[in-house]
Amino acid sequence: ETGVTQSPTHLIKTRGQQVTLRCSSQSGHNTVSWYQQALGQGPQFIFQYYREEENGRGNFPPRFSGLQFPNYSSELNVNALELDDSALYLCASSLERWRSYEQYFGPGTRLTVT
């Protein structure tokens, strides 16, 4: 059984640029959630996708957007990058949206905005 994978591992971008992060969910999981973990903080929920539809969103501006594909993999897009967007971005998958209490995390993508 393949776990959650994320790419790239690390990324450096300049303020104002756009970035796309990718996530492959664990085999058989149709729900993907994205979290942002700033230095010294716990992960903060960005949004969740279930069967290609956004199922819920945290307190993040619209320049954070996402997609989920028919194979349940997902992308996180961030436009107009700001310095405060520097963080570890974590993807988590769960078997079904109503089993969000069981979320399995990938290793994360470390984004640095300069």
Added chain:
Amino acid sequence: DQQVKQNSPSLSVQEGRISILNCDYTNSMFDYFLWYKKYPAEGPTFLISISSIKDKNEDGRFTVFLNKSAKHLSLHIVPSQPGDSAVYFCAAISNSGYALNFGKGTSLLVTP
């Protein structure tokens, strides 16, 4: 608004002794509480969980206690091992929810 709080940023324990990590929450709608363990350069790994209908759950060396009236939970690790050194996150979610609400984490160091 931080709904899950871990007030101890760090904890140091000797190998073989008990480690107790604490967590408080404010939202009475939470139904599940989870502990995740995180090593540097890795994602959080699920450790143990407890439903709000229980007050204790054990899994090997790990036990989680829930005190609903105090809105407090704790993770006990007995005996502590050097490999337990990591950051531990407490998280909570409601039955119908989709977002895990995390605390800021407690960095545990187990010394030989």
